[in-house]
Amino acid sequence: MDYPYLNNVRLTIPMKYAPVRNYINGEFVEAATSETLDVISPVDGALLATVPLSTSHDLDQAVKAAKKAFATWSRTPIKERVQVFFRYKALLEKNLDELARLVQEENGKTFVEAVAEIEKGSELSEFACSLPQLVTGEVLEVSKGVECRTEHVPLGVVASIVPFNFPSMVPNWTIPNAIALGNCMIIKPSEKVPLSVGRLAELLQEAGLPPGVFNVVHGTNEVVEAICDHPDIEAVSFVGSTKVAKLVYQRATSNFKRCLALGGAKNHLIVLPDAIPAMTAQNITASMSGCAGQRCMAASAMVAVGPVDHIIEQLCEEVLKVVPGQNLGAVINRESKERIERYITEAEGLGAKVLVDGRQATVEGKENGTYVGPTVIDYVTPDMAVAREEIFGPVISIMRTRTVDEALAIENANPYGNAAAVFTQNGGMARYVIDRASAGMVGVNVGVPVPREPFSFGGWNESRFGAGDITGKSSIEFWTKLRKSTTKWNPEAGINWMS
Template identity: 40%
Template sequence: MTLPVLPHWIGGVQRPGTSGRTAPVFDPAFGVPTRLVALADEAELNEAVASAKAAFPIWRNLSITKRQQIMFRFRELLNERKSELALILTSEHGKVVSDALGEITRGLEVVELATGFPHLIKGEFSENVSTDVDVYSTKGPLGVVGIISPFNFPAMVPMWFFPIAVAAGNTVVLKPSEKDPSAANWLAALFTEAGLPDGVFNVLHGDKIAVDGLLEHPDVKSISFVGSTPIAKYVYETASRNGKRVQALGGAKNHMLVLPDADLELTADAAINAGFGSAGERCMAISVVVAVEPVADALIEKIATRIAALTIGDGRRSCDMGPLVTEVHRDKVASYIDIAAEDGATVVVDGRGIEVDGDPNGFWLGPTLIDNVPTTSRVYTDEIFGPLLSVVRVKTYEEGVALINASQYGNGTAIFTNDGRAARRFQNEIEVGMIGINVPIPVPVAYYSFGGFKDSAFGDSKAYGLQGFHFFTREKAITSRWPDPSQGGINLGFPQA
């Protein structure tokens, strides 16, 4: 059977690939490829950037009112058709439909923030800073911006960036993950339907050739990236070396500190939701429960009981958790179960070989719970990015905080407690960028900004919120005077008054 090939989206239309290179796109619930995706070469990269560059003067100079109307229209269309997009996400990523709808809703928050962009890109004005001299500022777009997004959130992560970039007057080249690329084309077509001029939003499919091309192309002024830490560091260093602004969000190893006074029923629910939602393929997933004794045994029992009640299967059915995105990734995640046993940990629940509500050829791995994980084990140190929840036991709050702060990552963390003083102390002492207090996945709402510390983020800017608008604009400061001719004359000194 000949599989269809997903084309690029360049200049407002679909552009079939010309490189002759493709990659398979799988339905993870069936374990079979359903289509191919074109992989760009240098010529196609140049075409996409040239399209965005040609559209930039027209889009930048379009009135704020007209740009805002297009953003509002895009928001309405996306909200009306989000169920259609959710099915696309499930068919290529594997997450259950309800989770896919949640992803789109969080992306919509950023689109809604972007509709208010006129207020957020205003300049300032100071009158008479010196005699008859005024100073004011303007904020303008950068030009062509590049976005490189990961497989785990094919809709939400691009929407962390492109609505703000486009609203501020930039043009975009988006390189989505080749594992689940169809959502990007769907969004591009919807944006065009909303009235976006051709060339303002382009989708370039590809692999390392496309990534490196965006990092090095002289006409691309900034790079926004989300992915693993080694690649984020590479993106940051390469793009910076080529004179670009960079926001590169990397990996994570998120801990949940559970104090002895915590409500263990709510805590167990939170551990399940944060550990196994989207099959653990979230940079904000809780992957380590740090239990302050004597709560570990009771908490583990409650978590294990809840795992036994979960249904794993095709996300288009009534299931709690779907498959992992690819067979290779599933096998890599599963290999950590053996590593845990070899390192002396206790595998409480083994997710291999489970019964599923789906095709046996799907990329299945059930929720896995591992106790007494040594902090020297790769199960603890690596970002596994799958449904493996580790438990580390500590004796005191202080030991738990020290453990979290010693991690190379600083993306997200949470504390579960009924003690307000302990929670306030935690938020001040912990060295992590996003903190939850009885909230297991503390992803900020759109009018705040997303980003972590240490090896979880490279570059000076977080994603979306006010920092997003700062990233996608640059400021001009203008000093102005309209003097009377009688005020002429030579004065080599610095103006004083």
């Protein structure tokens, strides 16, 4: 497949796609710098492309284009703006296979997982199309002849900094809503997976989005810092590790910007003895190994309450059905593979028991790929690093407790707060856990409790910095400001304290 935004292939370089370029004011353009990074496929180690290390100058060009476009786009009625996303949704679906293959190549996940990612982007676009019905504002006659009215007004130029683990879906967490609400956007993709966002830019253009409304600037720290510092960027969203989320939030807000920064997670699944073994094992396996564990909603810690050995045995049977290169994708790079395997080795050295060992996994014919097999570690204690820290790999650590309250104490003690789940057939006990888990998203017999639109995505504690959520109805407040107007046209009504 040829990608128009990646042209002029240099035949002397054995890479699949041509060098990635920035997308500014409706055109793919060269960065101001000649410095680049290689884009390596974790599937097989192939060189896919190079990505530019853009500078603050490149960002400034994008901001100027977005600021100019904002004057017209923000005054375009929202009913007209969302027509772009009706067409964009159709284009995502029309090009689903192609988009999924690109995600698979640059991220390493399985094709089925990549398809699901594109389908979620379609759902997010569908929600954006409903925004005219959700931002109608309010009007009330507060006194005779006097009306008060509220309107949702776009902020201006906004920016979104996105991670490697969902090259297409996470950008679509913000692109449809922010733009449909009248803002103009600059997005900074992960330098590890820069290809998908370029293709999304093409589809947005094909859907009729005017030049300058959506812009892409590639790079690393310099671009992120420039986004946080730029005086003409009004709001910043970020998705990534908690360490970087804190830095982005602090820097952006110190420059008086709105910021919503989503960080990492350590999600606990509490398993009670009455849980249905097969369903529980299947859900936990899918949660811990889906997308190779590289998602902030992955199951990372299982808290076994009481006698649940029969469920753990079935869990191991299910995990053994997950095979690297078949129904388990690669982790993003060799550094990640080595880091994940160190966690396993360290836990084993401290007395934990590795029930299923995914270290040193290889895939025939793809020996240069970076794979970690699914791993189950039992008899983990809460003080071990594998129990406390985000691993971001297909690894689940099992801690054992006698009571639900002991399990909740472990869950509550972790600094993160994205997700928690309980597996039980007791409705009262499920409610007990929902009320006491310290997580923004809680599941009952669901291993990945991600809300569907219009419900919003967002965690608590050190999984989120800033107010509100990044998707759904909650995102409206982040991407707009509220204008209040009071009007009076009847002088004969006189003046009172309300007018």
